[in-house]
Amino acid sequence: YSMPGILHFIQHEWSRFEMERAQWDVEKAELQARIAFLQGERKGQENLKRDLIRRIKMLEFALKQERAKVHKLKFGTDLSVEQKHNESNDESKTNELQTTNAHMSWRHGRQLLRQYLQEVGYSETILDVRSQRVRALLGNNYDAPKPVENDNQVVNGNISDEEKQSNTDGNTESIFKDFNFLNAEDNDNEDDEDVNMQDEDVTDDGDHQRKARAKVSSLFLLLRLYEEMALAEFDFLNPTAAEPGILLSMTDDMKLDWSVDQNKLNAMKEQFRQEKRQTKKKELKRKYPLSRPEVCPYNLLNVFHSESLPFTVGGTHMGDESIENALGLGALAGLTVANEADPLSYDIAATKESYRKTWNPKYTLRSHFDGIRAIRFLPNESAVITASEDHTMKLWNLNKPLPSKKTQSLDVEPIYSFRGHSGAVLSLEVDADGSYCFSGGLDASVRVWSIPSVEIDAYDTYDPAVIQKVLVGHTDAVWSLSYSSTRQQLLSASSDCSVRLWNPTSNDPLIQTYTTEGIPTSVCFVQCDSNHAVVSHTDGKINLYDLETGQISLVLAEGDGSKYIDCSVNCVASHPTMPITMTAHDDKHIKFFDNSSGKLIHSMVAHLDSVTSLSVDPNGLYLLSGSHDCSIRLWNLDSKTCIQELTSHRKKFDESIYSVAFHPSATYIASAGADALAKIFV
Amino acid sequence: SSVMDPEPIVRRNPPGTKAEDFYKWPAQSFDEMDTTLAVQQHIQQTIRQDFTDTETILTVPPGQDEGVWKYEQLRQFCLELNGLAIKLQTECTPLTCSQMTATEQWIFLCAAHKTPQGCPAIDYTRHTLDGAACLLNSNKYFPSRVSIKDSSVAKLGSVCRRVYRIFSHAYYHHRHIFDESENETYLCRRFTTFVIRYNLMSRDNLIVPIMDDASNTSNNNSVDQ
Numbered sequence: 001y002s003m004p005g006i007l008h009f010i011q012h013e014w015s016r017f018e019m020e021r022a023q024w025d026v027e028k029a030e031l032q033a034r035i036a037f038l039q040g041e042r043k044g045q046e047n048l049k050r051d052l053i054r055r056i057k058m059l060e061f062a063l064k065q066e067r068a069k070v071h072k073l074k075f076g077t078d079l080s081v082e083q084k085h086n087e088s089n090d091e092s093k094t095n096e097l098q099t100t101n102a103h104m105s106w107r108h109g110r111q112l113l114r115q116y117l118q119e120v121g122y123s124e125t126i127l128d129v130r131s132q133r134v135r136a137l138l139g140n141n142y143d144a145p146k147p148v149e150n151d152n153q154v155v156n157g158n159i160s161d162e163e164k165q166s167n168t169d170g171n172t173e174s175i176f177k178d179f180n181f182l183n184a185e186d187n188d189n190e191d192d193e194d195v196n197m198q199d200e201d202v203t204d205d206g207d208h209q210r211k212a213r214a215k216v217s218s219l220f221l222l223l224r225l226y227e228e229m230a231l232a233e234f235d236f237l238n239p240t241a242a243e244p245g246i247l248l249s250m251t252d253d254m255k256l257d258w259s260v261d262q263n264k265l266n267a268m269k270e271q272f273r274q275e276k277r278q279t280k281k282k283e284l285k286r287k288y289p290l291s292r293p294e295v296c297p298y299n300l301l302n303v304f305h306s307e308s309l310p311f312t313v314g315g316t317h318m319g320d321e322s323i324e325n326a327l328g329l330g331a332l333a334g335l336t337v338a339n340e341a342d343p344l345s346y347d348i349a350a351t352k353e354s355y356r357k358t359w360n361p362k363y364t365l366r367s368h369f370d371g372i373r374a375i376r377f378l379p380n381e382s383a384v385i386t387a388s389e390d391h392t393m394k395l396w397n398l399n400k401p402l403p404s405k406k407t408q409s410l411d412v413e414p415i416y417s418f419r420g421h422s423g424a425v426l427s428l429e430v431d432a433d434g435s436y437c438f439s440g441g442l443d444a445s446v447r448v449w450s451i452p453s454v455e456i457d458a459y460d461t462y463d464p465a466v467i468q469k470v471l472v473g474h475t476d477a478v479w480s481l482s483y484s485s486t487r488q489q490l491l492s493a494s495s496d497c498s499v500r501l502w503n504p505t506s507n508d509p510l511i512q513t514y515t516t517e518g519i520p521t522s523v524c525f526v527q528c529d530s531n532h533a534v535v536s537h538t539d540g541k542i543n544l545y546d547l548e549t550g551q552i553s554l555v556l557a558e559g560d561g562s563k564y565i566d567c568s569v570n571c572v573a574s575h576p577t578m579p580i581t582m583t584a585h586d587d588k589h590i591k592f593f594d595n596s597s598g599k600l601i602h603s604m605v606a607h608l609d610s611v612t613s614l615s616v617d618p619n620g621l622y623l624l625s626g627s628h629d630c631s632i633r634l635w636n637l638d639s640k641t642c643i644q645e646l647t648s649h650r651k652k653f654d655e656s657i658y659s660v661a662f663h664p665s666a667t668y669i670a671s672a673g674a675d676a677l678a679k680i681f682v
Numbered sequence: 683s684s685v686m687d688p689e690p691i692v693r694r695n696p697p698g699t700k701a702e703d704f705y706k707w708p709a710q711s712f713d714e715m716d717t718t719l720a721v722q723q724h725i726q727q728t729i730r731q732d733f734t735d736t737e738t739i740l741t742v743p744p745g746q747d748e749g750v751w752k753y754e755q756l757r758q759f760c761l762e763l764n765g766l767a768i769k770l771q772t773e774c775t776p777l778t779c780s781q782m783t784a785t786e787q788w789i790f791l792c793a794a795h796k797t798p799q800g801c802p803a804i805d806y807t808r809h810t811l812d813g814a815a816c817l818l819n820s821n822k823y824f825p826s827r828v829s830i831k832d833s834s835v836a837k838l839g840s841v842c843r844r845v846y847r848i849f850s851h852a853y854y855h856h857r858h859i860f861d862e863s864e865n866e867t868y869l870c871r872r873f874t875t876f877v878i879r880y881n882l883m884s885r886d887n888l889i890v891p892i893m894d895d896a897s898n899t900s901n902n903n904s905v906d907q
């Protein structure tokens with residue numbers, strides 16, 4: 001061993017490492033490209049699948065039309081026959097009335113049904129179990145004609161929504177399950193036609209269905225009861241609709257001609273919406289399909305159109321029980337499928353797809369004396385840290401809530417209070433393995449803390465070692481922090497018009513200071529490229545910085561400061577896998593920018609008031625947004641639609657929600673508000 | 683910049699607000715406040731206007747329920763005591779103060795544990811503040827910010843008693859910290875006035891001498907110079 005030899009060896013090793021690192025970088029870039037490519041491919045496949053589904057439906061609709069024509073041609077005098085039957089048979093008349101009315105009220109009744117069921121105490125799981133059984137029973141029926149065009153579009157539109165919502169795993173199975181329902185529904189109607197046309201034999205499918213119906217008759221009794229209650233609500237229909245004569249005109253026109261009092265209908269819809277809003281406040285969580293323009297125009301009237309058609313075509317004379325059963329089944333089937341068509345309905349799609357999630361409140365964190373400005377999860381624990389205007393941060397262990405009789409919403413007490421800031425704590429970040437956290441405050445300090453174990457006793461002895469460092473440098477409030485685990489560095493943005501880069505563990509932590517034009521509000525490392533960071537400002541400017549050169553490499557948005565009072569951007573978030581930046585604006589929008597081109601990809605009105613906070617889920621599929629309108633909203637990033645809205649937090653002055661967060665590895669989401677509370681949803 | 687409609691006042695401290703501009707909006711009269719946190723908003727607003735004006739800060743607005751008033755005042759005291767606790771953290775260690783004491787007569791045991799424990803002063807301080815936070819935020823005793831059960835109002839007295847000891851320990855053992863903090867916040871004298879006015883503690887326990895003592899229900903002219 002000689003000196004030159006050793007040196008040579010070391011140099012050799014080092015150059016080898018460098019080469020390997022370069023190789024890894026290349027591989028990583030390749031893999032990312034491949035991921036993007038595969039995602040694009042998958043989208044293409046899904047589109048293709050959707051188109052094929054549409055084609056199938058159109059073909060089936062055409063088939064059904066043909067059959068209807070055949071029927072009409074064959075039985076030109078069928079109508080008068082029906083009429084005689086009607087007049088002679090009182091019971092069947094009332095049944096028809098009930099059924100036709102009920103069929104129309106079916107939709108509305110179903111909504112009421114669900115409401116009543118919930119009041120009664122039927123949980124969604126019971127409905128789910130029942131619908132599962134129905135599904136199992138009807139699973140084999142396939143060769144019926146398809147529903148009418150309207151239904152097509154409605155269901156189609158919503159199936160594709162559902163597809164998107166049902167996550168990227170785009171389960172074809174679920175789509176065909178939907179088909180089963182449609183088929184089953186039409187099988188019922190088709191079967192009714194068959195029964196009427198006495199020339200044709202009842203198909204085997206019909207038999208099978210009858211048996212199936214018999215099995216679920218208890219539900220129908222329930223349904224009938226609710227039907228009657230629902231019928232009472234239909235005062236918006238003019239009285240003539242109740243007469244049997246109307247059936248003639250219906251079958252004549254092949255078109256639904258209910259004379260509906262539009263005003264009353266609208267009034268009822270309004271009332272329904274308001275009721276929903278009110279019950280929402282009582283902490284029943286429902287889904288609002290927001291910003292889905294293809295669904296909203298479908299008012300109740302259209303829905304009635306589409307669903308009554310099969311009945312008019314098929315004729316009206318049928319056995320008492322089978323009508324009910326058909327209706328019941330149709331309604332029951334509709335419980336799970338056609339539901340999607342109605343924007344006013346409660347979205348219980350969650351009950352039928354196990355992977356579709358509805359978030360519900362689970363824990364309430366009470367202990368702060370003033371608003372909570374930031375909340376972050378620990379990466380590997382069921383624990384959160386909150387940062388508050390009461391100058392403290394607190395650590396909470398969600399596995400140790402206060403004992404309580406009700407399991408619905410549990411209270412949690414903190415296990416540790418971080419004291420050190422001499423003013424409000426405004427920002428918070430946790431490092432990648434949950435050992436350190438960083439806080440920025442109104443006192444211009446950035447502090448590094450060592451996070452105590454989540455198992456400590458809440459009233460333990462004071463350990464001054466929790467306070468690790470105070471990073472001095474900023475001269476005004478530190479509003480935003482961002483930590484990069486790849487670089488092991490921290491970025492802080494302060495209202496002193498600077499963004500600073502720190503190495504928290506080093507003895508001389510400040511690495512660089514970037515002076516900003518305008519006051520920065522939020523800073524975020526670009527997750528898939530930690531050499532860059534995005535900074536937003538109070539005047540609406542959004543810049544992409546190259547951290548090596550310290551220069552702005554790309555301007556995503558120019559500042560509009562002089563024009564609008566609500567131009568500020570409150571928060572920026574970086575997508576975990578794609579080069580996309582999402583921004584939360586004072587003007588109620590959320591915007592999406594492409595980091596490579598700098599173009600605005602998408603912009604949407606997301607809330608009723610200023611959007612204050614964003615969080616992306618670790619897989620890049622969902623976005624969580626919080627706003628001063630007291631709501632947090634969950635968005636599907638593929639479709640950019642809102643899949644859930646949760647009302648949370650009360651106002652202090654004009655502020656309500658400051659911060660939202662996803663857990664990096666578990667299914668928790670959190671919100672923090674001006675009312676000094678933090679809420680955790682599962 | 684107003685033309686026709688004056689711009690509505692939005693009382694927010696959004697990201698980017700400078701420290702000097704924090705909460706610097708026009709004051710809102712108590713009657714106009716329509717949030718559930720109106721009392722807290724009002725108290726904090728009054729303190730910001732003049733933290734030395736103890737009298738105004740403690741004056742209950744007409745028509746306001748007194749139980750809620752006392753509750754919200756106590757919350758604010760606990761919030762501000764944090765400042766004193768932070769200063770104490772630097773100097774008060776188990777070595778310097780192995781027990782929670784004020785004058786020689788009193789040694790205080792920490793009630794935050796299953797059995798009262800003789801915690802060192804810094805632990806006592808932290809545990810007491812944390813315990814107060816838990817109690818005052820407890821859904822069991824204080825489920826609402828707008829109405830307080832009478833049985834819960836009784837709890838306020840014990841919180842006051844324990845929390846006061848932080849003042850007395852600081853006064854007698856860390857006098858410079860106490861003076862510095864008191865000059866910045868007037869907290870101890872305001873607290874003393876508060877507990878006397880609302881009969882939350884017996885006078886015997888109020889062992890920290892207050893400069894403008896005794897006649898503190900009347901004017902505050904004596905505060906000057």
